Amino acid sequence: xxxxxxxxxxxxxxxxxxxxxxxxxxxxxxxxxxxxxxxxxxxxxxxxxxxxxxxxxxxxxxxxxxxxxxxxxxxxxxxxxxxxxxxxxxxxxxxxxxxxxxxxxxxxxxxxxxxxxxxxxxxxxxxxxxxxxxxxxxxxxxxxxxxxxxxxxxxxxxxxxxxxxxxxxxxxxxxxxxxxxxxxxxxxxxxxxxxxxxxxxxxxxxxxxxxxxxxxxxxxxxxxxxxxxxxxxxxxxxxxxxxxxxxxxxxxxxxxxxxxxxxxxxxxxxxxxxxxxxxxxxxxxxxxxxxxxxxxxxxxxxxxxxxxxxxx
Amino acid sequence: xxxxxxxxxxxxxxxxxxxxxxxxxxxxxxxxxxxxxxxxxxxxxxxxxxxxxxxxxxxxxxxxxxxxxxxxxxxxxxxxxxxxxxxxxxxxxxxxxxxxxxxxxxxxxxxxxxxxxxxxxxxxxxxxxxxxxxxxxxxxxxxxxxxxxxxxxxxxxxxxxxxxxxxxxxxxxxxxxxxxxxxxxxxxxxxxxxxxxxxxxxxxxxxxxxxxxxxxxxxxxxxxxxxxxxxxxxxxxxxxxxxxxxxxxxxxxxxxxxxxxxxxxxxxxxxxxxxxxxxxxxxxxxxxxxxxxxxxxxxxxxxxxxxxxxxxxxxxxxxxxxxxxxxxxxxxxxxxxxxxxxxxxxxxxxxxxxxxxxxxxxxxxxxxxxxxxxxxxxxxxxxxxxxxxxxxxxxxxxxxxxxxxxxxxxxxxxxxxxxxxxxxxxxxxxxxxxxxxxxxxxxxxxxxxxxxxxxxxx
Numbered sequence: 026x027x028x029x030x031x032x033x034x035x036x037x038x039x040x041x042x043x044x045x046x047x048x049x050x051x052x053x054x055x056x057x058x059x060x061x062x063x064x065x066x067x068x069x070x071x072x073x074x075x076x077x078x079x080x081x082x083x084x085x086x087x088x089x090x091x092x093x094x095x096x097x098x099x100x101x102x103x104x105x106x107x108x109x110x111x112x113x114x115x116x117x118x119x120x121x122x123x124x125x126x127x128x129x130x131x132x133x134x135x136x137x138x139x140x141x142x143x144x145x146x147x148x149x150x151x152x153x154x155x156x157x158x159x160x161x162x163x164x165x166x167x168x169x170x171x172x173x174x175x176x177x178x179x180x181x182x183x184x185x186x187x188x189x190x191x192x193x194x195x196x197x198x199x200x201x202x203x204x205x206x207x208x209x210x211x212x213x214x215x216x217x218x219x220x221x222x223x224x225x226x227x228x229x230x231x232x233x234x235x236x237x238x239x240x241x242x243x244x245x246x247x248x249x250x251x252x253x254x255x256x257x258x259x260x261x262x263x264x265x266x267x268x269x270x271x272x273x274x275x276x277x278x279x280x281x282x283x284x285x286x287x288x289x290x291x292x293x294x295x296x297x298x299x300x301x302x303x304x305x306x307x308x309x310x311x312x313x314x315x316x317x318x319x320x321x322x323x324x325x326x327x328x329x330x331x332x333x334x335x336x337x
Numbered sequence: 338x339x340x341x342x343x344x345x346x347x348x349x350x351x352x353x354x355x356x357x358x359x360x361x362x363x364x365x366x367x368x369x370x371x372x373x374x375x376x377x378x379x380x381x382x383x384x385x386x387x388x389x390x391x392x393x394x395x396x397x398x399x400x401x402x403x404x405x406x407x408x409x410x411x412x413x414x415x416x417x418x419x420x421x422x423x424x425x426x427x428x429x430x431x432x433x434x435x436x437x438x439x440x441x442x443x444x445x446x447x448x449x450x451x452x453x454x455x456x457x458x459x460x461x462x463x464x465x466x467x468x469x470x471x472x473x474x475x476x477x478x479x480x481x482x483x484x485x486x487x488x489x490x491x492x493x494x495x496x497x498x499x500x501x502x503x504x505x506x507x508x509x510x511x512x513x514x515x516x517x518x519x520x521x522x523x524x525x526x527x528x529x530x531x532x533x534x535x536x537x538x539x540x541x542x543x544x545x546x547x548x549x550x551x552x553x554x555x556x557x558x559x560x561x562x563x564x565x566x567x568x569x570x571x572x573x574x575x576x577x578x579x580x581x582x583x584x585x586x587x588x589x590x591x592x593x594x595x596x597x598x599x600x601x602x603x604x605x606x607x608x609x610x611x612x613x614x615x616x617x618x619x620x621x622x623x624x625x626x627x628x629x630x631x632x633x634x635x636x637x638x639x640x641x642x643x644x645x646x647x648x649x650x651x652x653x654x655x656x657x658x659x660x661x662x663x664x665x666x667x668x669x670x671x672x673x674x675x676x677x678x679x680x681x682x683x684x685x686x687x688x689x690x691x692x693x694x695x696x697x698x699x700x701x702x703x704x705x706x707x708x709x710x711x712x713x714x715x716x717x718x719x720x721x722x723x724x725x726x727x728x729x730x731x732x733x734x735x736x737x738x739x740x741x742x743x744x745x746x747x748x749x750x751x752x753x754x755x756x757x758x759x760x761x762x763x764x765x766x767x768x769x770x771x772x773x774x775x776x777x778x779x780x781x782x783x784x785x786x787x788x789x790x791x792x793x794x795x
Contacts (some may be wrong), residue, residue: 081423082448082661166595167533181532186598187591189765282763296420297750299448 068312074305081299092306096280102307104282105290106314110194112286113243113260115197120256121249124176124207129210130235132215142212144247157269160199171198192283196267200260207252214248246330254322259313265289287311369666371460373674378407381668382424385417386436391692392703399753400675408668417441422660426450431660434669439475439486440753443745446478447609447792451480451658457670460541465677471652472706478745479792484656486706487671491650492549492735493729495623496616497609498637500526500536504615507637511539511616513553513649514642516579520586521566526615527587535590537608540617541580543590548620549651550576552641558756561782562590563746564789568732568756569771569778577770581763590764603630610634621736624729625701632699638729640736648732652740654706682710690717702730706735711737747792751784 077085172182179270185195271284295304351564425431445451476484494512504525510518527538556572584590608614608629640648657673693700702718759777762768
């Protein structure tokens with residue numbers, strides 16, 4: 026008798042669990058459908074196209090791994106990948122340091138914090154194409170504001186937009202224009218640092234730098250980790266600003282190899298030369314590179330990121 | 338689990354069927370019947386053309402008149418978006434007519450995105466003999482005409498007369514007929530201030546005008562049949578060395594470009610009005626800009642000349658083409674005819690003359706690929722104008738009679754990219770001209786070979 030009751034109870038629980046599972050699926054189905062149509066399918070289709078010769082007009086022709094073999098021997102792929110990595114290696118730390126500095130300043134802004142938060146976030150709303158045009162104006166070797174500023178200190182600024190050695194640093198400077206979102210995230214994290222921990226550190230004689238290094242940074246490390254991962258992925262996919270400044274309508278013929286990022290070369294192959302199969306192979310390679318870089322960051326995070334509440 | 342199976346099945350089905358590919362067997366225009374007397378109807382969707390000024394609107398009105406009240410022209414304005422255009426063709430929903438750069442026609446034709454216009458030309462009675470040979474060759478691919486040429490763009494020597502006079506030179510010294518004279522004038526015209534370039538002496542307009550300098554030295558960048566790159570020809574190397582040396586004498590390309598970029602190119606603070614540029618070869622449309630924004634600028638004009646002293650110009654421009662699967666090819670063909678025929682150009686020019694007279698401005702002419710129309714429009718241009726602007730107009734028409742063009746080929750963009758990339762490397766100091774052009778030759782020829790092989794297989 027008791028076995029029958031237990032079995033019935035189990036069936037009921039199983040039924041209820043199944044019902045809840047269906048309900049959950051129903052609720053997340055809009056996202057699932059959107060993900061399948063707009064993310065998963067294009068990714069799968071890109072992988073398929075990477076094995077073909079496809080020019081948009083004519084049907085794709087299966088070519089096996091030819092596109093990948095060609096990728097390995099393409100000097101421009103190597104150049105574009107190198108440019109992208111060098112830019113990422115400069116831009117991500119620069120963006121992080123500046124956003125942290127601004128967030129620390131904002132934390133002390135008191136009542137004016139709201140105004141400054143908005144002010145720092147506003148540039149993020151600037152369309153990237155406008156940032157590209159702005160770059161050419163601000164970094165002009167003759168009349169740009171950056172060189173004018175350097176001139177106040179007796180420094181003769183370089184030709185940021187034409188000298189290959191200075192093109193990427195120039196782009197990094199422009200990328201700092203849009204650190205607003207990171208500033209807001211770090212500011213939120215800073216406000217979560219328990220005051221009692223800082224007080225305890227003060228009592229132990231820790232100065233500002235020691236408190237920042239040994240108390241604040243470990244506590245906000247999840248936010249820093251998030252910013253590093255997101256900025257790294259964004260930097261590896263950099264396109265609009267550099268394309269507008271060096272390859273777009275105003276520069277139909279003059280381009281600078283130092284600004285040839287991977288995404289730009291991919292775009293040229295796909296939409297200028299209509300080598301869709303080759304461009305798809307490039308996209309798959311970029312996907313793999315981003316995945317590996319992110320995986321390395323995840324591994325490193327286990328050592329350097331500290332989660333309050335027991336996780337480490 | 339079941340959901341996963343269903344989702345997987347749908348995705349796999351889509352993948353196998355290539356459902357996003359959109360390459361259905363779109364209908365060809367081979368069953369179209371072109372007749373200049375036929376009554377036409379339906380929508381005529383036009384991609385890449387904007388009715389931005391009177392030259393466009395007057396001709397558009399004439400086209401609408403000839404198409405009749407049953408047909409309606411619908412413009413998809415803005416520059417042609419190649420991706421949008423090709424996707425529309427691939428999905429079987431192309432526009433009726435497309436307006437493109439002539440240099441793009443070969444690529445479109447080789448990929449089957451536009452159709453040959455032999456029947457259209459015959460049926461609508463389009464007189465191709467009035468078109469300039471260079472323009473027609475640019476839209477002729479594998480012996481068939483794929484585009485009806487429209488505007489023409491040529492280069493002129495444009496110079497600051499005051500700076501020339503101050504430095505003891507004339508416009509003849511900077512028209513390109515003697516490269517040593519150009520280099521000497523460049524040296525005398527340029528000015529440095531505090532270690533920075535303050536006035537550009539001569540701007541040879543690299544990388545874009547390499548074909549012009551090469552032709553001035555007697556060679557084309559590509560063979561007449563569009564199959565062989567000639568980028569490593571010693572005459573091309575020599576032309577590049579000359580054009581780069583103009584920049585080297587001024588502290589390098591970076592210095593010149595920085596100063597060039599800081600100018601208000603389309604405003605009254607342009608390089609000529611502000612006295613920051615001695616001379617350069619530049620397209621003829623810039624004469625109208627200068628006349629409009631700085632009519633008092635001290636200008637001097639001439640054609641660009643080759644080393645024999647003959648006028649020379651690299652012609653480019655636009656053309657009309659009918660996409661594969663055009664829903665209304667008959668109307669598209671008629672519209673292409675009316676937009677490019679002599680009568681329409683003359684009517685458009687008359688309207689511009691009227692408007693310029695009303696504004697007190699100067700009519701600087703219109704350059705088209707239609708020789709007959711150009712001759713008729715030239716009659717309307719003031720011939721007794723002895724000013725610099727009159728000199729510009731005369732030079733413009735003279736240049737238009739001495740043009741060359743790049744032949745249509747299936748790898749137009751790749752070819753152009755190959756030589757421009759390498760010229761840019763010379764400009765940034767990464768390579769020597771001979772090495773750069775040798776590399777350009779290799780890349781360009783590989784692109785041409787691959788594209789022609791695909792075409793020849795068809």
